[in-house]
Amino acid sequence: MIVVTGATGNVGRALVERLTAAGRPVRALTRDPQRAGLPRQAEVVRHQLDDPAALFTGATQLFLNLQATGDTIPALLDAARAAGVRHVVMLSSGIIREGADTSHPIHVWHTKAEQQVRDSGLAATVLRPNAFATNALQWAPQIRAGDTVRGPFADGVSAPIHEDDIAAVAERALLDPGHEGAAHRLTGPEPVTTAQQITAIGHAVGRDLRFDEIPVDEVGPELFPHVPPEMLPGLLRAFGGSVGTTPEITTTVEDITGVPARPFSTWAKDHADDFR
Numbered sequence: 001m002i003v004v005t006g007a008t009g010n011v012g013r014a015l016v017e018r019l020t021a022a023g024r025p026v027r028a029l030t031r032d033p034q035r036a037g038l039p040r041q042a043e044v045v046r047h048q049l050d051d052p053a054a055l056f057t058g059a060t061q062l063f064l065n066l067q068a069t070g071d072t073i074p075a076l077l078d079a080a081r082a083a084g085v086r087h088v089v090m091l092s093s094g095i096i097r098e099g100a101d102t103s104h105p106i107h108v109w110h111t112k113a114e115q116q117v118r119d120s121g122l123a124a125t126v127l128r129p130n131a132f133a134t135n136a137l138q139w140a141p142q143i144r145a146g147d148t149v150r151g152p153f154a155d156g157v158s159a160p161i162h163e164d165d166i167a168a169v170a171e172r173a174l175l176d177p178g179h180e181g182a183a184h185r186l187t188g189p190e191p192v193t194t195a196q197q198i199t200a201i202g203h204a205v206g207r208d209l210r211f212d213e214i215p216v217d218e219v220g221p222e223l224f225p226h227v228p229p230e231m232l233p234g235l236l237r238a239f240g241g242s243v244g245t246t247p248e249i250t251t252t253v254e255d256i257t258g259v260p261a262r263p264f265s266t267w268a269k270d271h272a273d274d275f276r
Contacts, residue, residue: 006065014167056083077120094130123180131158133267154195154213204268
């Protein structure tokens with residue numbers, strides 16, 4: 001049995017779909033099982049933080065998503081180990097790297113969580129993706145409303161990764177031997193600017209979209225609804241620092257899964273309905 005936290009999130013849902021398609025027993029944790037819409041082969045269980053031990057009966061592996069577990073990680077890992085879980089695959093962040101700003105709130109959060117996993121006594125595999133392609137969903141309200149998207153740093157560069165490519169690596173880390181103790185850095189296959197992402201989404205939905213760059217001091221939390229307000233200043237600094245740079249690009253997805261990472265244009269086509 002593999003327990004998947006954050007099972008209705010972008011990566012968690014893709015992972016549950018992959019594992020059930022492979023015939024693996026999956027216990028999918030979510031706060032609202034009735035609305036989860038997960039594959040019928042999955043055992044969908046309410047993520048009850050007050051009784052974590054009940055989540056792990058019969059399980060041997062765990063996919064840990066920080067967004068779904070918050071400050072409960074130590075108790076959750078203790079319960080998992082006590083129930084017989086022996087291996088955890090953790091979704092961390094590519095912000096953890098040599099030379100990174102260790103005071104950045106996202107860095108602090110993920111570093112602390114990684115240490116908690118290491119201290120748990122469980123064998124661990126850490127996934128460190130850089131920019132998620134799903135971050136582009138922040139522009140969906142503007143794209144539904146018109147053909148102009150307002151935001152900062154038109155020339156900011158990243159190598160966004162498809163959430164299903166992250167899930168594909170997680171699947172292999174759970175099912176194949178040899179990933180214990182590894183930290184896998186994950187990226188998309190090519191550099192893409194913010195403006196180019198908007199153009200790709202436009203092609204996917206059959207419209208001519210335009211990106212209107214605005215000064216960073218005009219950026220409000222409404223443009224980044226997925227980002228906690230206290231983390232937005234640091235995120236904007238990181239975006240600003242990406243202008244004119246060459247992003248990290250790894251071949252980890254292909255190395256582990258045998259299939260190349262998908263470009264942002266493919267992600268945009270896969271998610272076209274989200275922008276209509």
